[in-house]
Amino acid sequence: MTPGEYHKRVSQYIKVPEAFPTQLSEFLAVTSYVEGQYDDDASYQHLNKYLEKIENNSKIAEGHRNRLFYMALPPSVFIPVAKGIKKNVYSKGAINRLVNEIYRIDHYLGKEMVKNIMTMRFANVFFGSIWNAQHIDNIQITFKEPFGTEARGGYFDEFGIIRDVIQNHLFQVLPLIAMERPISLDAEAIRDEKVKDALLGQYGKSEDCTKPGYLEDDTLKNKQSVTPTFATLVAWINNERWQGVPFILKAGKALNESKVEIRIQFKNVAGQLFNT
Numbered sequence: 001m002t003p004g005e006y007h008k009r010v011s012q013y014i015k016v017p018e019a020f021p022t023q024l025s026e027f028l029a030v031t032s033y034v035e036g037q038y039d040d041d042a043s044y045q046h047l048n049k050y051l052e053k054i055e056n057n058s059k060i061a062e063g064h065r066n067r068l069f070y071m072a073l074p075p076s077v078f079i080p081v082a083k084g085i086k087k088n089v090y091s092k093g094a095i096n097r098l099v100n101e102i103y104r105i106d107h108y109l110g111k112e113m114v115k116n117i118m119t120m121r122f123a124n125v126f127f128g129s130i131w132n133a134q135h136i137d138n139i140q141i142t143f144k145e146p147f148g149t150e151a152r153g154g155y156f157d158e159f160g161i162i163r164d165v166i167q168n169h170l171f172q173v174l175p176l177i178a179m180e181r182p183i184s185l186d187a188e189a190i191r192d193e194k195v196k197d198a199l200l201g202q203y204g205k206s207e208d209c210t211k212p213g214y215l216e217d218d219t220l221k222n223k224q225s226v227t228p229t230f231a232t233l234v235a236w237i238n239n240e241r242w243q244g245v246p247f248i249l250k251a252g253k254a255l256n257e258s259k260v261e262i263r264i265q266f267k268n269v270a271g272q273l274f275n276t
Contacts, residue, residue, distance in 0.1 A: 006033035038077045044088035051089070074155050111260070117176045118185075130266070133245045139177060140248045140263040141170050148203060148229070148254040153217030160227040165251040174247055177262065178237050201230040203254035211254070229253045 001009075007028045016024045034050050036043025055065050067089075073081055121127055130136070143165050149156045156164060182189040202225075204213040214220070214229050230252030237247065 001033065001035060003033045007031065038084070039080045041084065041088055044084045048089045074158065076158060113260070113262070114173055114176065117173075117262075121177075122181050132241045133243050135266055136245055137265045137267045138246045138248060139265070140250065140261070141173055141177075142259060142261040142263070143170060143251040144255045144257055144259040144261075145253045146255060146258050148211065148214060149217050149220075151217065151219050153214065153220035155219075156229075157220055157222060157225050157227045161229050161231045161251050161253065162233070166231060166233060166249050170249045170251060173262065174235070174249070177264075178242055178247070180241070198234075199230075199232040200228040201252070202226065203229050203252075214254070230255075 010031075011024060011028070014024055014027070032050070032054070034047050036047060051067060055062075058065070069085060069089075071081060121131060202214050205211065205216065214227075215223055215225065231250070233249045235247040235249060236242075237245070
């Protein structure tokens with residue numbers, strides 16, 4: 001992928017405020033893309049030279065230049081990447097610090113829909129009175145993607161849809177729906193309040209043969225893999241509020257649409273007069 005292709009790819013996901021139409025071009029002007037391999041010294045040396053070029057062209061004095069590496073990586077490459085950066089990219093004679101954790105948050109908790117769950121629940125008297133097993137029949141949290149692994153099969157096959165989506169993204173959303181009212185909106189107070197049946201599947205080739213099946217991904221090493229690309233799990237919360245209410249978690253790739261949805265299914269009114 002070239003830098004231009006990278007800019008084009010990320011641009012489609014960036015919303016530009018109408019009041020600041022030049023922000024996207026200004027952002028892309030200071031955004032670079034350097035391609036390399038996890039276990040290749042030459043790739044890290046190329047990255048180091050590129051960073052040095054940027055630093056030398058900047059107006060920042062040599063003793064005041066800082067490099068911060070943020071790495072979103074699969075666990076299987078943590079060690080080779082750490083070794084490669086230390087060996088080839090750390091500035092000589094500089095003070096180096098490895099920061100284990102600044103602040104960690106699942107990026108799904110940053111989605112607007114998810115951020116509004118607590119406001120809807122705890123700032124609304126109506127929802128507060130019906131948010132329980134007496135009125136709710138089931139709750140479904142769904143994640144759908146219309147595309148498959150698409151050259152990420154080698155990474156995805158190590159984890160599958162349960163570890164890749166359900167155990168992190170969906171299980172982070174579930175407590176916001178089910179938890180009791182926190183004593184405050186402080187992050188630690190919310191965390192303190194947070195504190196199976198399964199259906200698995202794997203997508204195959206499309207009926208018109210235009211889209212490959214999971215096992216046909218070129219990056220997939222194990223062509224006999226049974227790693228699930230779809231899963232539905234049913235979870236139960238054993239407390240007074242949610243006794244008997246199933247929480248249904250669904251996630252899958254190569255499905256019919258792109259959707260992230262929380263569906264609250266309220267119980268039918270006994271002896272209702274109207275057809276629905």
